[in-house]
Amino acid sequence: MFRRFVIVACGMIVAGVLLAAPAPPEGPKVIRLAPQAKVKEGGAFRYRLLPDPRDRTPGNAAPLWRLAGDALREARHKITEEEFDFSKMSPQKLPRKEVRILLGHYVATLHLARQAACRERCNWELPPLTIQAIQEYLPLGMLQQWRFLASLLCIQYRLQLAEGRFDDAAETLQIGFALSHDLCSEGMVVQNLVGIAIAAIMLGQVEEWIQTPDSPNLYWALSALPRPFCDVRRSIEHELNTIHRSYPALRRLRRETLTERQAEELAKGVFGYLRKTADENDLKRARQHLLDLGRSEKEIDAMPKNQVLLLWYLDEYDRVRDDILKALALPTWQARRIMEAAIEDARAKESTILRLLLPALDKTWMAQMRSERDFARIRCAEALRLYAKSHEGKSPAKWSDITEVPLPLDPLTGKGFDDFYQVKDGRGILEIPTPPPPGMPASLGRRYELAAPRDR
Amino acid sequence: MSEPSEGVNLNDLEVALRGLRPRPETLDREVLMYRAGRASARGWGWPLATLVSTALALGLSVALSIRPAPATAYVDVKSPQSDAVISSPSPPFTEDAEFGAWLRYIHLQEKVSLNGLDGLPPSFEAEEIPSSVDSLLQSMQ
Structure with missing residues (x-):
């Protein structure tokens, strides 16, 4: 009896130690590159990730995207949690019959989405964003529907991949990438962020593709995409100009001397909205600022005090705004330093509106930066597969040995990905670390592994 | 009721029965009741539960003592002036x-x-x- 007790107790102790042991540190996601299709693929652009220009139709895609969202919302079948999980399931494990039944409920949605993707342009025709009117037309409901549409496309895509229908799978990817690109073409920052997230989901599907044996190579399909694919420049500039659109009189400040009443009303509007109370110190600093800019004492004394304050406030704001716009005009690896300096400068300022706007704008720009890098690294993976195909499955000894295609540059540095490549046990490994900012999950990094020829 | 058969001598039976003496008591009633109660309560449930709980407590104590110290996290705390x-x-x-x-x-x-x-x-x-x-x-x- 006692012996039994000792045995069981030891077993429990061991179990306790194992359960309490710290989980292994999270690392980059591992993608095992599959051998490419051996047959000729019918041209470099047989597979595209945006609709072929020959399939494009004239017109605006936005109404059709909205109709697709409406069709999704009004579909009789409400997707369950279990069905939602099909979008993340391995294609080999997908219950194909259930998936076909599910997709049958959304034929109209998918058809409309395909039509939208094939339109030549996309103009959301949203009214200009102002502080006074923000709640009138924020397309949150539609954004939620498009999020579901992206999941539906993933489900359809995985079924097509499981059945080896690469042509159909590529068409499904085209719809997803077109939606993402259109969401980033203009509009609000929130819309752009949803577009970037959908692009990331679609790139995840491309990673399934490149792990599927005998899958065609997508290097040129990826290279033909616009760069940056998710361009947030317009939406960030739009957001930064919100204060000017909300108070058009601000644009007259530098050219005219307002009356006391005009200045008071304008200040009441701007500072009232920002819940800011200006004091004598602010006025002194404002006067000094205008003197530094070259205005005379006489000129400043002729202005209402509120105008002096507003000019100072506006000049600070516009200076930071212009620094950010400079950064947005440059390639990412050149823009990073300028953008980081502009953000730090803005944080030190006392402009409430900048401190409110900038955190999200900064994160949006960083999201674009990560997205650019995601596209570049998948192109690298495809370049690696191309090399393996033309060298009987062997891995390059070094990254620069790949000459089949031009090698992508890292958008973060403007240099190649050479430092991230190594050969281990005959396997080519491209390990790209987590993108900035610090603190991002390690699983955002990627480790692309090319199997050794003996393992294929 | 049937009549007794002639061959049976009831008096002899009576005498024989009278000759029987009660045996001295060898069974302790208290012990008997105790054992009966104990036997009725015997089962694996409670002893097993005690065993498992004790072993689990021991196991977790060992795990707690060998767990590495948590990593120090540095948090930027801005000075009050910069928040104003x-x-x-x-x-x-x-x-x-x-x-x-x-x-x-x-x-x-x-x-x-x-x-x-x-x-x-x-x-x-x-x-x-x-x-x-x-x-x-x-x-x-």
Whole structure:
């Protein structure tokens, strides 16, 4: 009896130690590159990730995207949690019959989405964003529907991949990438962020593709995409100009001397909205600022005090705004330093509106930066597969040995990905670390592994 | 009732029965009752539960003692001066629907930029209104 007790107790102790042991540190996601299709693929652009220009139709895609969202919302079948999980399931494990039944409920949605993707342009025709009117037309409901549409496309895509229908799978990817690109073409920052997230989901599907044996190579399909694919420049500039659109009189400040009443009303509007109370110190600093800019004492004394304050406030704001716009005009690896300096400068300022706007704008720009890098690294993976195909499955000894295609540059540095490549046990490994900012999950990094020829 | 057969001598039976003496008591009643009660309670349930709990406690104690110390996390704490933007605390904006809507939008942007698609609320009205500009700025640090 006692012996039994000792045995069981030891077993429990061991179990306790194992359960309490710290989980292994999270690392980059591992993608095992599959051998490419051996047959000729019918041209470099047989597979595209945006609709072929020959399939494009004239017109605006936005109404059709909205109709697709409406069709999704009004579909009789409400997707369950279990069905939602099909979008993340391995294609080999997908219950194909259930998936076909599910997709049958959304034929109209998918058809409309395909039509939208094939339109030549996309103009959301949203009214200009102002502080006074923000709640009138924020397309949150539609954004939620498009999020579901992206999941539906993933489900359809995985079924097509499981059945080896690469042509159909590529068409499904085209719809997803077109939606993402259109969401980033203009509009609000929130819309752009949803577009970037959908692009990331679609790139995840491309990673399934490149792990599927005998899958065609997508290097040129990826290279033909616009760069940056998710361009947030317009939406960030739009957001930064919100204060000017909300108070058009601000644009007259530098050219005219307002009356006391005009200045008071304008200040009441701007500072009232920002819940800011200006004091004598602010006025002194404002006067000094205008003197530094070259205005005379006489000129400043002729202005209402509120105008002096507003000019100072506006000049600070516009200076930071212009620094950010400079950064947005440059390639990412050149823009990073300028953008980081502009953000730090803005944080030190006392402009409430900048401190409110900038955190999200900064994160949006960083999201674009990560997205650019995601596209570049998948192109690298495809370049690696191309090399393996033309060298009987062997891995390059070094990254620069790949000459089949031009090698992508890292958008973060403007240099190649050479430092991230190594050969281990005959396997080519491209390990790209987590993108900035610090603190991002390690699983955002990627480790692309090319199997050794003996393992294929 | 049947009549006794002639061969049986009842008197002899009576004499024989009278000759029987009670045996001395060899069974202890108290012990018997004790053992009966103990036997009725015997089972594996409680002893097993005791065993398992004890072993688990021992196992977790060992695991706790050998667990590595948690990594030190460094948190940037800004000095109070750098936080001061407005000379007086901002009043809550319950009365100003437009401004509240704009700040709700700022808050929504922040959530979506941090959490991606999971940061999207079902509707704009479902998005919480920050209680003040200061609290919103604090939450975005």
